[in-house]
Amino acid sequence: MSVRETWATRIGFILAATGSAVGLGNIWRFPFLTGESGGAAFLVVYLLLVVAVGIPILLVEFVIGRRSKRNPIGAFDQLGHANWKFAGAVGALAGFIILSYYSVVGGWVIQYLLASFTGGYGAEAEAFFLSTASGPTTVLFHAVFMTVVAGIVALGVRNGIEKAATVMVPSVIVLLVGLAIYGSTLSGASAAYQYYLYPDMSTLLGDALSVLPAAAGQAFFTLSLGMGVMITYSSYLDEDRNLLRDTGFIVVIDTGIAILAGLVVFPFLFTQGVTPGEGGAGAIFISLAGAFSQLPAGELIGGVFFFMLLLAALSSAFSIFEVVVSFIIDTFDVDRVPASIGLAVIIFALGIPTALDLTYLDTYDKFANNILLILGGLLLSLFVGWVYAAESREELDKGRSSGRFGSVWLNTVRFVVPPVLLVTLGLAVVEYYEFIQSTFF
Incomplete structure (x- = not known):
């Protein structure tokens, strides 16, 4: 067996894990889901x-x-509970499906970035998106995006993933802050903040139940939970790392960026009179491209936005990719480079249907995020809470004692997380069935 790599620095792991969380899920998916689901609720x-x-x-x-x-x-297997391997397999399958369409969307971003330099999307924003979203050119840029992802992962944990994340994640944060400041000067900013940050308390309970599956799926997607990314990344950790502290850093940065993304996107939409949530996943591209084309220095602003979006997309894509590469290396003792190349070819092939027909994007997205990720999280919580509790608490206390928080955490994993996820999963299955019926029948 090859020697398992470790992270070179503490900050490298934090940035890589944060980069996994801070991707298209925060900047593309979060605003359009928030719009679809009623805003602040x-x-x-x-x-x-x-x-x-x-x-x-x-x-x-x-x-x-x-x-x-x-x-x-x-x-x-390593923990002595091989009969629970299916819990990890659910997450790996989810990541596999997500990356197959995620790479297609990453290809969209590359096309929009290139068009920003020429004003290519111009006044015909919808027509440009339709030409971008599906067809032979979409397949080509899907291949380009997947090639870049595979290239980064092939370089290894330290020389590829860690170095890339160390550059990409701070860049994303700086660019997002700059765009949010610019967005605050737009005429629609006040209405956008009202919509985004101030829920209607009189209807919040009813709204909460209706948006629970989407909100849970988004929470898992943005934190890269349930798909094996954080298991894989933490497998490269030294024994003395304080897991509680690292968790706090990652959650705060990720959640802050998710909220910041809304502060960037919604002012642009409201300034152009666009209703958030209309038109699904592609609406963000159409609406923002239209907004940028109407602004002074719009080509520059659009270029900055799509460059930032590309960095975010890559940082989370190579983390999902690493999950399956790690499995191939551990299981078959294959070198990292051929494992990365072979996997890239398979995922590229799986993404071709999405690159040719947008219907597959929503179908895969809702199934993987709202069902598989939640199911994976439920199974992991049951394993740690009821099968591997003592050993898990011992592991948590390495580096620094978790004290009372460790007991609270374990009881939460046992008694709070499973029922919440079980209810969420039930609602998600019903919602997905209705979606399939309305879409295909």
């Missing part, structure tokens, strides 16, 4: 789920990964 439910479920599950994955030093599937 969605934001409130999302934040509650991050605290009540996201933080405990992130720690669950860190504990499993660092203790096993294996990929999400092999981890359960």
Whole structure:
């Protein structure tokens, strides 16, 4: 077996894990889901789920990964519970599906970035998106994006993933802050903030139930939970790392960027009189391209935005890619380069249907995020809470004693997380069935 790599620096792991969380999920998916789901009510439910479920599950994955030093599937063999391998397999499958369409959207971003230099999307924003979103050119840029991702991962944990994240994540944060400041000067900023940050308390409970599956799926997606990323990344950790502190850093940065993304996107939409949430996943591209084309120095602003979006997309894509590469290396003792090349070809092939027909994007997205990620999180919480509790608490206390928080965490994983995720999963299955019926029948 090859020697398992470790992170070169403490900040490298934090930035890589944050980069996994800070991707298209925060900057592309979060604003359009917030718009689809009623604005501030969605934001409130999302934040509650991050605290009540996201933080405990992130720690669950860190504990499993660092203790096993294996990929999400092999981890359960290493921990002596091979009959639980299916829990890791669910997450790996989710990541596989997500990356197949994520790479297609990453290809869109590259096309928009190139068009920003020429004003290519101009006044015909919808026509440009339709030509970008599906067809042979889309397949080509899907291949370009996947090639870049595979190239970064092939370089290794330290020389590829860690170095890339160290540059990309701070750049994303700086560019987002700059765009948010610019957005605050637009005429639609006040209305955007009202819509985004001030929920209608009289309808919040009813809204909360209706947006629960989407908010839970988004919380898992943005924190890279349930898909094996954090198990894989923590498997490269040294034993003396303080998992509680690292979790706090990652959650705060990720959640802050998710909220910041809304402060960037919504002022542009409201300034152009666009209703948030209309038109699905592609609406953000259409609306923002139209908005940029109407602004002074719009080509420059658009270029900055899509460059930032590309960095964010890459930082999370190579983390999902690493999950399966790690499994291939651990299981078959294959070198990293051929494992990366072979996997890139497979994922590229799986993404071709999405690159040719947008219907597949929503179909894959809702299934992977709202069902598989939640199911994966539920299974992991049951394993740590009821099967591997004593060992998990021991692992959590390495580096620094967790004290009373460790007991609170374990009880939350046992008694709070499973029922919340079970209810959410039930609602998500019903919602997905209705979506399939209305879309294909």
